[in-house]
Amino acid sequence: MNIAYVCVSHKPISIETTGGIETFTIYLLNALINLGHNVTLFAAKETDLTAFSPKLKFVPIFSLADLGKKESENLESKEFTLNYAFFQYAGVAKVLIEKETFDIIHYSCAQWYAPFLLSDGKTKTLTTIHVNNLRPSAISYLFNNFPNNYIANISDSSSMSFQSYPKRKTVYNGIDLEYFPYHNSPDDYYAWLGRIAPVKGLKEALQAAKIADVSLQASGPLDFMEYYNKDVKPLLDAKRKLIRPLNFREKGMFLGKAKAVLMPVNWEEPFGLVAIEAMACGTPVIAFARGGLKETVVDGKTGYLVNSVEEMAEKIKQIDKIDRKKCREHVEKNFSSQVMAEKYAEYYQEIQKIS
Structure with missing residues (x-):
């Protein structure tokens, strides 16, 4: 054509x-x-x-x-x-x-x-x-x-x-998929990636990581300074950090080496590209059950779909039950x-x- x-x-x-x-x-x-x-x-x-x-x-x-x-x-x-x-x-x-x-x-x-x-x-x-x-x-x-x-x-x-x-x-x-190689052995951190804006839920990701007492690394452009100063900055500490924005090649490594990616979005996300990028690397996704994420993340197989910060914290503790190979295969077949x-x-x- x-x-x-x-x-x-x-x-x-x-x-x-x-x-x-x-x-x-x-x-x-x-x-x-x-x-x-x-x-x-x-x-x-x-x-x-x-x-x-x-x-x-x-x-x-x-x-x-x-x-x-x-x-x-x-x-x-x-x-x-x-x-x-x-x-x-x-x-x-x-x-x-x-x-x-x-x-x-x-x-x-x-x-x-x-x-x-x-x-x-x-x-x-x-x-x-x-x-x-x-x-x-x-x-x-x-x-x-x-x-x-x-x-x-x-x-x-x-x-x-x-x-x-x-x-x-x-x-x-x-x-x-060539940009997102598979990683079987993650490092000991959870990841958040996106625009630092209320709809993307960085505050909720930090709260869930704190409740679960795990390390979280977050990266993305700062779109809303007031939101960052009021809701995000007070939650940052030695275990939960905001790192510099990443280039495209670094993004694949960042997602691939994470134990899971957290996506507690505060709107009906039309799709959520980060979810399939993460799963392509073998990394499970724990997301709020909203919008297109309900169609990309298979609950209990490629990650978990949750409805609250507290439930996200609980699923963080269960992340080792997810087979990283199944995450990759899911993206290869569908996305x-x-x-x-x-x-x-x-x-x-x-x-x-x-x-």
Whole structure:
């Protein structure tokens, strides 16, 4: 198939980028190319092409430097200017795409509704939605006015917020297993990895580790200073530490050498990429039973699903009951980038056949 893929993001597409959309793009496009498909990426000029197969075709549609200028302009707000820029650049991609013949146009961007509003009503498009729907009233409008647009949700949990939109399918995220080698013998620490923000639950992870009296190492970008100072910093001590942010290669080692990864998320996590990255390394995951984590973590087999800090502390003490090889096998079977690409290719073909 000849696939046009549009990724409009305020971050560069690089293996070192912390954003999930950017790493998703790398994993998916490389796997699609390995399956024999022709892929053209429309994205920022600053995209790191060394992260992709040399067979990838690349069309730059904007520069992050220009986007930065738009952010600094004193218009309505940063959100307004970002949204305006996303629409502008997605529109540029649309014009360029129309000059060629593609079997499918696949969009991946935080502003998931942009492809709908740019649709000409004729070209079939697929948009991967990486977030939960926060605008239920918009779904019926989009469905009634843009009938050739299809969506892919990254979990059944995320799909529930799009129930009124029938042209949807769940396609789970996948990862390149080469970046996450298996570790059979962990060190004596538990891990937490993510943005230091209330929804990611670092406070709860520290509390559970303290109750269980185990070592916890946490790493991630500091997004909310007030949250850190008020809720996180008072819980840090000699056994429970916040280490520096890790690069991509270090992340795999950090997850792989942990006894388990703690994910006490405080929202309906659409997917939770860290969970499958950890399990790929053989590391079990102890998570709050919320959102997509209920679909990636197999309770009692690849980790534990819990509902409170106290229950998480109890399961920490039982972590040696989990077979690390089963964690790796679970990801190999269900969440590799190859499996993800095969599912998307099947979806592309289904969409093509619909008259």
